[in-house]
Amino acid sequence: MFVYILTNKTKSTLYIGVTNDLQRRLYEHINGLGNPNSFTSKYKCHYLVYFEEYATPKEAIAREKELKKWRREKKNKLIEIENPNWEFLNSEIE
Structure with missing residues (x-):
């Protein structure tokens, strides 16, 4: 399981997510698969800048929730x- 952070080209917006397949999920974000009105589509967050790997979904989800509460500076x-x-x-994952 992975917790990951995406940004847009100008690095002005961050998106934090969790997935069991980082390569597939990144592909989905880049290609706009899923909801066309999603946060990542709207703000063009297609660039991976950080990720962590976890052994269980429970750990990954807990970490995702923790990171989402943090201020931008942190x-x-x-x-x-x-x-x-x-x-x-992206090229390290694709």
Whole structure:
């Protein structure tokens, strides 16, 4: 299970999600599969900047909920620990 953070091209918006297949889920976000009015479609959050892997869905969901409560500054710092230049990690997953 994965918890992941996506952003848009200008890095102005963050989206936090959870999935059991990060490659498939990233493909779905990029290609607008699912709800065309979704948050990621609306704000064009198609760029992976951070992810964590968990052994169980329970752990991943708990972490997702925790991260969603954080202020933007704290989320930025988390990303910058692993990805200081905010590089788009899509090619590492695809």
